[in-house]
Amino acid sequence: MSESERKRAKSFVTEAAILSLSGFAVKIIGLLFKIPLTNILGSSMSIFNAAYSIYAMLFMISTSGLPVAISRMVAASAEKGKLTEVKKILKMSIYAFGIVGVICSLFLFFFAEPLAVWSIHPDSVLAMRIISPTLFLICIASAYRGYFQGLRNMYPTAISQFIEAFIKLSVGLGATLWANSMGYSKAVQAAFAISGLTLGVFLGMLYMVLYKMFSKRKYITVKSSETMRYKLIAKRLVLIALPVTITSSALYLSQFLDTLLINKVLTGTGVTEKTADALYAAYTSLSISISDLLPSTLIYPIAVSILPAVAGALALRKRKKAIGYIVSSIRISGIIALPCSLCLIFLSRPAISLIYGASWGDPITLASGRVVMGIDIAAPALSILAIGIFFISLVSTTNALLQATGKVYYPMYSVGTGVLALIILEVGLLGIKPIGIFGAPISSVVCYIIALYMNLRFLRKTQKIKLPPKRLFLKPFICAAISGVYCFISYKIGYSLWTILFKNSNPDGRLASFVILLLTALGAVFLYIFLMLITKAITANEVRLLPKGRQLAGYFIRKGWLKDSNVMVEDE
Template sequence: MKKEKNNFLMGALIIAISHILVKIIGALYKIPLDRFILQTTGMGIYSSSYTIYNWLFVVSTAGLPVAISKLVSEARALGREKEAYEIFRVSRILLICVGLTAFLIMLGFAVPFSKMISAESSYLTMMVMAPSLFFVAVSSSYRGYFQGRENMNPTAYSEVVEAVSKLLFGLLFAYLAMKLTGEYYIGSAGAISGVTLSTFFSFVFLDIYYKKHKKDIVMTSETNIAATGKILSKLVKLAIPVTLGVSIFTLTSLIDTAMIMNQLSGIGFDEDTRLSMYGYLNRAITLFNLPPTVIASIAISIVPAISSAIALKDTETAHKNLISALKITVLFAMPCAMGLSSLASPVLSFIYNDGNYYHLLTVMGIATLFVTVVQVSNALLQAYNKPWIPVFNMMIGGAIKIIVNLILVSNPAINIYGAPIGTTLCYMTVVLLNVIALKRISGVKFSLTAFIIKPLIIGVITFVTSSVTYRFSEPVLGGTVGLFAAIAVAVIFYAVSLLLIKALSKDEILLLPKGRFILSKLERFKLI
């Protein structure tokens, strides 16, 4: 049990660190790309193209890595190393076929897709990004295999390789394209060519890593390995509900993008203005996605951990990990959400030197809490062999998002501001449905104080301290210094409030990165 706990902690730590690095590198890529090269119009082309890519990406790869990880983890927990390898071999062949199909669809239908989302200038960007679907699909087979072996290093390293390559080549190609042509649609395609190249480098890294470490895997000698057809059946059976669950949201986002662009057109905005407004929305989405990506690294590591516990019928460990993961998620996501919401204008002004449309981030900041909990709770439901529940819940949330956007975005007085409202209501609904399902399936009792009251107290403290500090410091210190002062004060009050209301137990503190060190210091100064 202690070994499993250590594996869970180490896996979560490795993935969390890599995600933080990737997000930092991603910011170094996307912010100058937006601010200095493509600007809001070019980023509107770039972002609208990504909605098509994301949908095909999710359909191709979302469910299979989770399925591979789960099956490999279960096989190894039962001492069937040879079967674990066979699962990887079969899944890699399957993903090669899936990736090739996605590539051909993206390439062949780029022009119709661009017309569908009312952004015809995005067709070239879609064509250039098509090969990345193949490389990402094949790479996901390696990542799923190693995650099932509780080895997060390949995933972490390959993500950093991809991010660094995208930073270097994406900015270079985008700059050259804009300098030589001055056309936003060509500049967007230049940026995406760097992304495609980065996925190729990531795939090459994973393949080399696998070949180098394959000899270290000690094969067992079982002879009753499942047939290829049976493995394929298991993979597809597990992957389909996961894929549908995630693809429903990306499909909703795709429909959402097309609706937003068409509705803005219907109330009188021309294509350049629509693309610019969508570019501003993308800025809010970029910042909105930062906390969930890092915090939800827990979800990536916890699926194999809980799957192993369930396979070994260790209900106590499974329940303990479930409660700890959700509790830590809420306590970390709440201050991030409140901080983004309260400091939306200065954050956008600092990053982009442009605070226009900051209310988009004010609303999206609140949604950060809900999307983070959705990602983790989806992973928990999958670990409990209930992958269809997130599918239905996401369908309900997606329907709410479309209806709200249909009503609000078409209102000239609200227009683009209706989009984040729909997003917030969507994820709020899914969180409620997921938590109800988890309580029913696992039998775990969620404390109202631990999961609602204490996080709300911390959230209010974060919102008030950051807002008040910025309001009084900005006139004296300036916008940039005032922003960092507000963040620093909010972080201090957040940490103090965590201790004062005893939001985390000693065992939960140990789950944090450097948890043992943190706990020893807190005990030394009698703070816990």
């Protein structure tokens, strides 16, 4: 690897690190928002979640949907030094996406009532109407995010995300507390909570507009005055943005489909509306929020930052470099996702207990007559979703890679097929009484597996590279599996010891969950790193991509813990 290539690789990891840190901060703020909110609304969180599922899908579009399309075009033009063309791409993006945003906002505002009634969430009408302006705001924000990401400046995206999250916490939670103190209904309180999201998106968008206006930084060395006409830019933007946006939104469409389907199908099997609402609230508020925490914080930034790197390399016809980025990003995504997935399978209950409390919500009376708490439903559902963390993480990365290589329609086919399978399975499984609510997470995992399988096939076919799962992930999987077994044994021992040593303390309480989870998770992390090194499951070149990686790689090589060679697949 040449010095210039090392710098570019380092840049890619720095960009991913910026978005990862921002994503982590955003998720922490999100938890600080949701924990008290769930205590205020209780089982009525279903009202908030019905509207929030729309926001979650829009947030994914705004951070890795529309910006991906724009960043790909901007990156290709910037690599060739076409400054005027880059400016025209931004201008056309704002106009085109702004019009789409206005239409979508008006549609949601005026059709909120039939949508809420049909999904059996009639109390969510006001919340849906309050969140409707975010469709327009997110479209404008997407144009600026894509512009800066294409120029490989991740700071505006990271800061705007932080602004959104902070305003959501301060304004949304503050408004909810005020509404609660005034004695307003739960539906109105949920609407006040949503108002913080809308204001946060507006201020995040405003920040990027002002940053663009006042920034003096020069990103491009002008090499060419050639530029595409606006008509051609618009055409290419639509051809790229449409499939990318559909793909991005489809991954979060599963949560939106949960809003539409869960209550409707469960009540159709004889479950009371109150019970169906409580099951939906437990699943969406507890299970989904935690399962989404790890991939959105650690993996999605890799997908976002790798796209301009691959697109830029291909624009300069540097295929070997592009292939290196492709394989490295898949490997790194898998190496991070595997332990997250396998360990969370066994730590779902203490994770929920720590974050939301074991006594969250009201007791739920099942059709069998058995009375359970929300955690009794959410914990096994989270264990199922944990299986999908590995698959959805790689789906996000491979989606970005296919889009970066110009195959923007292929991810749409993959994810579309997965979502179709999800709909069929979810309707079928939710209707089977012994499975019930657990049909939702099972369907989601199957969706991710199908999408990943198709994406890998498309990458092999279009890029003429070998991506053998055994070479890519066998050793990391074994290391992660051993760490997962350690988590299971360690948690069981910790739970039993706490029960014996602190007889008057609930082992499902927040303090117990924190201590047991902290010791178990730290042990699992160190065990995983140790196993990865002694089995040489990670290469020196991959370690070099990490912050301070060159020094670490040199140290590990001298110790004999790493071999100085690539695990990159060769061209066929």
